[in-house]
Amino acid sequence: MLKNYMEILADQIFDEVKNKYNICQDKNCADDIKSITLNDLAPVYFLSSVSEGEKKAFLLDRQRKITVLAKITEAVDLVCGKCENRKK
Numbered sequence: 001m002l003k004n005y006m007e008i009l010a011d012q013i014f015d016e017v018k019n020k021y022n023i024c025q026d027k028n029c030a031d032d033i034k035s036i037t038l039n040d041l042a043p044v045y046f047l048s049s050v051s052e053g054e055k056k057a058f059l060l061d062r063q064r065k066i067t068v069l070a071k072i073t074e075a076v077d078l079v080c081g082k083c084e085n086r087k088k
């Protein structure tokens with residue numbers, strides 16, 4: 001099955017920051033945050049010739065992680081900024 005490695009990376013980082021940034025536990029919010037994040041990032045698919053090591057290196061790239069984290073932070077503000085107001 002084809003895997004979008006940008007999505008895998010975004011999922012990983014989202015899981016890491018979910019508790020740190022006190023993101024609401026709403027499933028729709030989490031989906032919206034990930035959708036907005038991924039719409040802003042080009043998908044990445046590896047060819048079958050690419051080694052596991054190269055795939056791992058992609059997921060561990062510091063600069064890329066910082067870029068994705070910044071997008072997630074923006075998306076959280078956008079999605080949960082609104083949803084908290086709605087629930088009050």
Ligand SMILES: [Zn+2]
Binds near residue numbers: 025
């Ligand atoms: Zn929310």
